[in-house]
Ligand code: SF4
């Protein structure tokens with residue numbers, strides 16, 4: 001039995017490393033570390049504005065502590081000052097509108113967007129906006145705003161009606177599938193791109209292949225799949241994961257071969273990592289450094305998934321009025337799954353997201369202790385990505401070269417005459433050999449967190 005959510009409480013406090021030398025890169029950084037630092041400098045800084053903790057849904061796996069708290073425009077202005085005056089000059093920034101349900105405060109979002117557009121600190125800096133919504137609220141006015149402001153639009157939807165309605169219901173207990181599907185269709189017709197994010201848990205993960213088919217049928221081509229790490233996963237489900245992920249991989253391959261590639265996060269992100277020989281240190285968890293979230297009252301959190309109710313001291317690392325509390329910046333604990341002895345010798349270590357602090361905290365209560373479900377999921381995801389890469393590489397050549405940069409784009413096949421050169425059997429075989437069955441050399445079995 002894997003740990004259940006009853007045992008998965010986040011700790012009130014994490015031990016803090018007070019040695020400043022552990023928080024900065026030493027002067028004698030290796031070439032790899034220097035490259036990593038360059039990569040870190042190229043990555044956009046990510047900020048999430050939790051504009052309201054209100055929501056019109058009551059999803060059973062929700063990790064947001066909902067309340068009536070809503071950000072004032074004056075507080076948003078302070079947060080933007082904090083962001084723009086503290087971010088390294090010239091560094092790209094991504095600002096996400098989040099909630100609760102952010103579109104309950106659509107006029108506020110428009111007003112904040114105007115503040116962002118006119119902020120003096122944004123000069124000569126690339127600024128991207130995203131909005132994550134539950135998909136129940138959409139209108140022509142919202143579509144016009146999203147287009148005019150170039151906002152990336154991401155809808156949370158768990159899949160076809162019988163899956164969506166299982167956990168994503170209104171405050172009154174009503175189904176949401178019909179309205180979300182209507183809005184997805186409308187959004188797809190009105191916007192250049194619509195991202196969709198499905199959360200899966202022990203009761204829904206077997207529907208994942210059907211879920212990606214459903215999204216594909218709606219014309220959606222950017223599909224994000226995220227497990228509910230706080231759910232009571234058991235060994236039975238962990239054992240079934242490879243088959244489910246493989247079924248998604250088969251669909252991915254057939255869409256690709258049909259000339260209609262889909263971006264599926266589970267596969268594309270791992271192919272990118274395989275191609276680059278693992279996650280660079282700078283790509284790992286950026287919580288509290290390259291990534292922060294702000295609550296309606298101006299509280300600062302290391303990651304939006306750790307906001308909780310947005311009050312109290314657990315996980316809070318500062319306030320825009322007082323700045324960051326360095327002693328609370330316990331991000332370093334999330335740099336690796338070092339607390340798990342199984343990870344130390346694992347051959348998949350470099351390709352594993354065992355450093356995602358909030359996923360670990362949801363599973364085990366500690367930022368740096370990996371839960372068995374994440375271990376099983378990462379193994380299955382790497383295996384699936386490897387199989388997809390191998391099949392498509394052999395059939396089509398080096399189609400994933402654009403993944404090398406670490407940010408898989410819209411997963412387009414290399415255009416004809418792109419100058420990439422026709423792949424040879426030798427080049428494909430050599431690429432495949434580099435990643436030859438990564439887990440074959442050493443099988444480690446995770447028995448649970450220490
Ligand atoms: S829509 Fe989002 S914020 Fe609202 S209940 Fe569902 S998961 Fe929570």
Ligand code: SF4
Nearest residue numbers: 342343346349352375
């Ligand atoms: S696959 Fe499992 S054992 Fe290997 S690094 Fe990841 S969490 Fe650790």
Ligand code: SF4
Nearest residue numbers: 285287303356357358
């Ligand atoms: S804790 Fe996980 S989700 Fe949050 S910033 Fe780190 S890697 Fe990203």
